Amino acid sequence: MRDIKMEDYDMLVKINDERDIVVARQMVKDFAKRMGFSLADITKISTAVSELARNIFRYAGSGFIYIRENTGEEKEIEIAAVDKGPGIENVEAAVEAGFTTSKGSLGLGLSGVRRLMDSFFIESEVNRGTVVIVTKRRRTF
């Protein structure tokens, strides 16, 4: 499993209870705003974090959301959602739209995150946990 180190990131939100989902989306929203993302992109990024934080809370109980700014030719935001929960048995199925193991859910979390962001990486191991890393470039026009 990919090793995520705190010192490589600018910000960390611990997901421990339901209210942390709100905290995580507010924090990433401010972070993306400061990076100069458009309002539409800020909304997409915060919504993606809301989905990832909820998955951590719902399926793993607890975990972390890491946020950083990548500077290169284009600025981008990178978000890593990491937990040491039960893992996902069939990752390919889980990222399909409509797949869910929850009652009362649309199963649009992971597939939605993939559509909202520019890059999407997922790694999961049963009984070891899940890592989801997503990025979005700041478009300037």
Add this chain to the structure above:
Amino acid sequence: MKDRVVTTIKLYNYLIVPVQIELDDSTVEAMQRQILSEIEEKAIEGVIIDVSLIDILDSYISYSLSETAIMAKMMGCDTVICGMQPHVALTLAQMGVNMRGIIFAQDLEDALSKLVKAREHS
């Protein structure tokens, strides 16, 4: 009534719900319970949920709102969501979220006229 999480306004037989709080999962569930019990207590025929202050709606919150609308419908009540911010609508559309059972309107006025029309057709 205990468990009230949102302020509501009754107008004729309509219940107006301006959502002015951050929606987390338990709040959205409490709001659903509150709306359904107010429909019953106050003989409500239409619910208007004003989401103009909401800047993030994710898949679970959308699902809960849609579920509320479907339950309300079973109680003989239509549900309109009004004032959705354009970037929120864009995000939900891109995620492929389809909010079944809900009528959408631009603002309160539009919501009221859509409710009146829905009543006429049923």
